[in-house]
Amino acid sequence: GAGVSQTPSNKVTEKGKYVELRCDPISGHTALYWYRQSLGQGPEFLIYFQGTGAADDSGLPNDRFFAVRPEGSVSTLKIQRTERGDSAVYLCASSLNLQGELFFGEGSRLTVL
């Protein structure tokens, strides 16, 4: 597609469940970023990939969060044993390279009941 695509756009789950959020970057973009935006806050960095490898995962809040990008294109953010505090909009962005302009998707809104 022409832009960064994120699915699902909305996800409601129960506390303790497992969730996967998908990001399909712009074709040819080697860098991919995940951010989390809580209500009334600015986005917070979680992790970024250069190609298939996680170049910086220092923003992941704890070991319940994990992200993969096995073929250097689509990425999946995985959250285990979800907690109510995980409720937020998860934003994905991609760029041509690590010095390129970021293009953001519309986000996946996660609600943990």
Add this chain to the structure above:
Amino acid sequence: KQEVTQIPAALSVPEGENLVLNCSFTDSAIYNLQWFRQDPGKGLTSLLLIQSSQREQTSGRLNASLDKSSGRSTLYIAASQPGDSATYLCAVDRGSTLGRLYFGRGTQLTVWP
């Protein structure tokens, strides 16, 4: 840790006014500063990028300035229009990776006809 503050948190003005949005950051060792726009339920759109060697950037009715020594940036919007209504986010990076950003909470702008 880098802290980014945006003032005001919200702004409501009539159409045609010239506006100033402020951003400050605590660590002046930044490489770049960016201003983004976020519409409700949408992702972020990059408006202006000021590299560390620059002092300002202009795009149409938007002008952004950067003073690294004082840790401040200003976004100036000329002749505001209802279509400018959105949340404006300021973000800085701290390394060669453009996408590893620290965001402020944003200024929510409403321009009424």
